[in-house]
Amino acid sequence: MATVTPVTASPLRGQLLHRHYRGGRVHSKRQPHRCLPRTSRLYCAPGGGGGELSAPPTPPATEEQAPQERPEDFNLLAANRSDFNEIIMVIDSPAARYLVLDHNKNIHSILPKTTVWTNSYWDEFVSLPAIIPLGPVALLGLGAGTAAHLMLKFWPWLQLIGWEIDPMIIELSRDYFGMSDLEKATESGGSLSVHVGDALSPSATVEGGFAGIVVDLFCDGKIIPQLQEVETWLQIAKKLMPDGRIMVNCGGADAEESLASSWVQNATVKALCSAFPGQLNWKRLSEKESVNYVALTGPLPDLGEWSASVPSELSTKVKQWVPCELA
Structure with missing residues (x-):
């Protein structure tokens, strides 16, 4: 019989990281990356490497659980560590497979089983190819390939290069x-095409430049600090071909920030706006999608044309983009 290990998610300051599963849908709170729900049971699959990673017992969740809710069962398929991540877990559930990193159990990649979509910021990247020139697209922060799966599903001619x-x-x-x-x-x-190395290295480029660059770089559940610096974005922009664009997962909002607050409280969006004055657009995902900020460089596309050229599931979402201007 498989070993059963309780899993809890301890929210980081500024993030609400737990999720509950109701009726087969994922209801998520504010976060830069999703996290395993508190009310879950983790089964170590035989031969799955679960014995390689040990963790101290954790107390049961203190939140009151509705009578109709039951813990979601997860299978631990693999567990390991590396020079870059102390905890790397591959976790399986009936709905999806997850790449889980760091002590806060942040989910850095999802492979859905019952649907194509993740209901999170990864879906936004699928809209990028519709508004960029023909050419290679860079994925800076490849993870387990969630964005690559989605983009090749709907744009199978794309030449993706991931770091x-x-x-x-x-x-x-x-x-x-x-x-x-x-x-x-x-x-x-x-x-x-997969490259192992630093996504911000000067060598992470191609001759002629990228038509688009997707940036999704996190460490320990937080966006890496380099992305809060204007110079970083100026260097990334040099890797674009003419009329190329950058689309960015800028992370979540602070816990103290209300849903109506301005983007200016997100340091990454603020740095982007300074790097690309008058040439930056942004949107904020809804609470059920994760309350992440996403940003897009270049002039605001014609929203009607953009809406008509993306998969139907995104046609309404792309109309939510607005220009980003310094206050």
Whole structure:
């Protein structure tokens, strides 16, 4: 019989990281990356490597649980550590597979099983190819390939080039998240090329520049500090071809910030706005989607044309983009 280990999620300051599952839908709170729900049970799958990573027992969740709610069962398929991450777990559930990193159990990648969509910021990246020139697209912060799966699903001709600093994550992604399939050419000629290394290195580029760059760089549940510096964005922009664009997961809002507050309280969006004055757009995902900020460089696209050119599930969402201007 599989070992059962209780899993709890301790919210970081400024984030509400737990989730509950109701009626098969994921209800998520404010976070830069999702986190395992408090009310869950983790089963170590036989031969799944669960014995490689031990953790002290955790007390049961103190939140009152509605009578109709039951803990979601998760299977631990693999657990390891690397020079870059003390905790790396691959966790499976009936609804999805998750790449979980760090002591706060932040989910850095999702592979849904019952739907194509993640109901989080990864879905936003699918809208980028509709408004950029033809050419390669960079994924800075590849993780287990959630964005790559989505983008090649709807734009199978794309040439994606991803950077991930942790080789252990790439190894596990090929074994458990189907990344090896993404590295094979589709019938339309698209594929994912994987590079292990620093996504912000000057060598993370291609001749002629990228048509688009997706930035999703986090460490310990927080966006990396370099992305709060204007100079970082100016260097990334140099890697674009003419009319290329950058789309960014800027992380979540502070816990003290209300849903009506301005983007200016997000340091990454503020740095972007300074780096691209008059050439930055932003939107804030709804509470059920994760309350993340996402940003897009360049002039605001024609929202009607953009809406008509993306998958129907995104047609309304792209109309929520607005120009970002310094107060």
